[in-house]
Amino acid sequence: MKRTFLALLAGAALFCGLLTGCGSGGNPPEQEAAHADELYVGIAQDLDSLDPHKMVAAGTKEIMFNVFEGLVKPAPSGDLLPALAENWTISEDRLAYTFRLRPGVKFHNGAIVTAADVVYSLERASGTSGAADIVTVDALSNITAMETPDEMTVILRLAEPSNEFLSYLTAAVIPADYDQQDTAPVGTGPFRFVSRTAQESVVLERFDDYWGGAAALKTVTCRVIENADSILMSLQSGAVDLFAHLTITQAQQLTADFAIEQGAMNLVQALYLNNAVEPFNDVRVRQALCYAVDKQAIIDLAFDGFGFPIGSSMYPAFSKYFDDALTDYYPHDTEKAKELLAAAGYPDGFSMTITVPSNYQPHIDTAQVIVEQLKEVGVRAEILPVEWETWLSETYTGRNFESTVIGVDASTMTARALLERFTSTAGNNFINYNNEAYDNLFQQAQACTDDDEQTEVYRAMERNLTENAANVYIQDMADLLAVRHGLAGVRFYPIYVLDLYGLHWES
Numbered sequence: 001m002k003r004t005f006l007a008l009l010a011g012a013a014l015f016c017g018l019l020t021g022c023g024s025g026g027n028p029p030e031q032e033a034a035h036a037d038e039l040y041v042g043i044a045q046d047l048d049s050l051d052p053h054k055m056v057a058a059g060t061k062e063i064m065f066n067v068f069e070g071l072v073k074p075a076p077s078g079d080l081l082p083a084l085a086e087n088w089t090i091s092e093d094r095l096a097y098t099f100r101l102r103p104g105v106k107f108h109n110g111a112i113v114t115a116a117d118v119v120y121s122l123e124r125a126s127g128t129s130g131a132a133d134i135v136t137v138d139a140l141s142n143i144t145a146m147e148t149p150d151e152m153t154v155i156l157r158l159a160e161p162s163n164e165f166l167s168y169l170t171a172a173v174i175p176a177d178y179d180q181q182d183t184a185p186v187g188t189g190p191f192r193f194v195s196r197t198a199q200e201s202v203v204l205e206r207f208d209d210y211w212g213g214a215a216a217l218k219t220v221t222c223r224v225i226e227n228a229d230s231i232l233m234s235l236q237s238g239a240v241d242l243f244a245h246l247t248i249t250q251a252q253q254l255t256a257d258f259a260i261e262q263g264a265m266n267l268v269q270a271l272y273l274n275n276a277v278e279p280f281n282d283v284r285v286r287q288a289l290c291y292a293v294d295k296q297a298i299i300d301l302a303f304d305g306f307g308f309p310i311g312s313s314m315y316p317a318f319s320k321y322f323d324d325a326l327t328d329y330y331p332h333d334t335e336k337a338k339e340l341l342a343a344a345g346y347p348d349g350f351s352m353t354i355t356v357p358s359n360y361q362p363h364i365d366t367a368q369v370i371v372e373q374l375k376e377v378g379v380r381a382e383i384l385p386v387e388w389e390t391w392l393s394e395t396y397t398g399r400n401f402e403s404t405v406i407g408v409d410a411s412t413m414t415a416r417a418l419l420e421r422f423t424s425t426a427g428n429n430f431i432n433y434n435n436e437a438y439d440n441l442f443q444q445a446q447a448c449t450d451d452d453e454q455t456e457v458y459r460a461m462e463r464n465l466t467e468n469a470a471n472v473y474i475q476d477m478a479d480l481l482a483v484r485h486g487l488a489g490v491r492f493y494p495i496y497v498l499d500l501y502g503l504h505w506e507s
Contacts, residue, residue: 349378
């Protein structure tokens with residue numbers, strides 16, 4: 001993944017995941033206090049849930065990554081590291097995983113993590129426990145039995161071998177006897193939850209008994225700043241010390257008190273199309289839009305050239321899966337777009353709406369360029385800005401939309417996390433993609449025992465999405481972070497997280 005450090009204005013971007021009148025979260029901190037062991041972070045949306053097994057929004061997972069852990073956890077390199085499990089073995093037939101837990105690991109409520117907590121958490125995350133509103137990790141349904149020969153050992157038995165199974169064990173482990181995750185969450189991460197004021201702030205505090213050693217920062221206050229116009233004011237006034245996902249314009253307007261660090265969002269930004277509604281149920285219309293949209297022009301106009309063009313539902317950080325040849329599968333060609341529209345019965349174009357979360361200016365900027373580009377082929381697009389909660393309930397969950405500009409993340413470091421959502425029966429298939437060949441490829445990928453073979457099948461799934469123009473793919477956006485001078489330790493990951501553990505103030 002590309003990662004560079006830019007001196008402010010030496011070279012002079014953003015997202016959202018799933019997916020700022022500013023909620024102040026309190027009075028602006030004194031600058032002296034910020035340079036001790038406190039940090040104030042600006043976030044573009046309130047958390048959608050405090051329960052790790054109910055979170056949907058990428059922005060929520062980004063912050064709560066610091067509160068919860070699984071048996072394993074991701075590293076900035078993309079590798080999986082031991083977390084609550086200090087080691088594990090895999091049987092020769094790859095159907096049994098035996099995990100040995102770290103001794104003495106504490107939950108934030110002081111209880112010691114045991115094998116019973118792991119079993120409870122995996123049953124809950126898989127949706128088999130009966131708990132309500134769980135965002136299930138479908139890959140965990142591969143588990144046929146969980147055994148606990150002692151309090152520190154867990155054996156997971158699988159129905160079939162899986163090359164990716166370990167990646168899903170980043171699922172949060174929580175106490176088996178605790179029922180207040182919705183309001184007072186308890187995990188094992190380096191920071192514990194202190195409080196949340198809706199639409200204003202979330203406060204985290206260093207967990208001194210963290211098994212990996214205490215973090216440098218004592219408290220982290222995340223201030224909800226949903227109005228894009230308030231971001232600069234919040235940074236320059238001292239209300240926040242760090243803000244991720246800035247636009248180029250915002251970065252250029254900051255004072256010399258800040259540096260800008262650049263990584264990649266690890267998101268698939270696209271004009272997502274509801275394949276179940278007219279005219280987007282016609283592949284020719286979808287292909288026409290792909291030819292009509294000039295993704296490099298979007299990157300140049302809206303992001304000052306910062307961004308990584310893509311051609312399917314995979315981003316460059318997943319290097320072994322990413323097929324760069326798909327990036328230019330639909331070269332910008334207005335005449336070809338018009339021909340396809342005419343063949344589909346729309347020689348004069350049509351009208352459409354693009355629903356966009358109003359608190360994510362980069363997506364709005366992208367939509368504005370798309371509107372102008374579609375005019376060239378006779379398509380009359382109108383931007384429909386909505387609140388994030390409305391987008392989540394109506395567009396994503398309710399699937400009540402025509403098209404939307406958003407960024408979709410992987411959640412776990414697997415190709416499956418990005419591609420399974422477009423299988424016809426997936427609960428998160430919000431674009432209603434229904435392609436029998438695609439479904440068959442997914443089943444084939446799950447049956448693979450050879451990693452290279454599985455990689456090729458996943459690449460075939462990407463080609464299927466591209467050839468059938470499931471969406472109009474645009475980019476993995478550049479991620480620009482405003483970092484107050486003196487704050488060190490920013491690390492980028494191949495998934496959408498903000499790692500607070502290594503952050504510290506330099507004297």
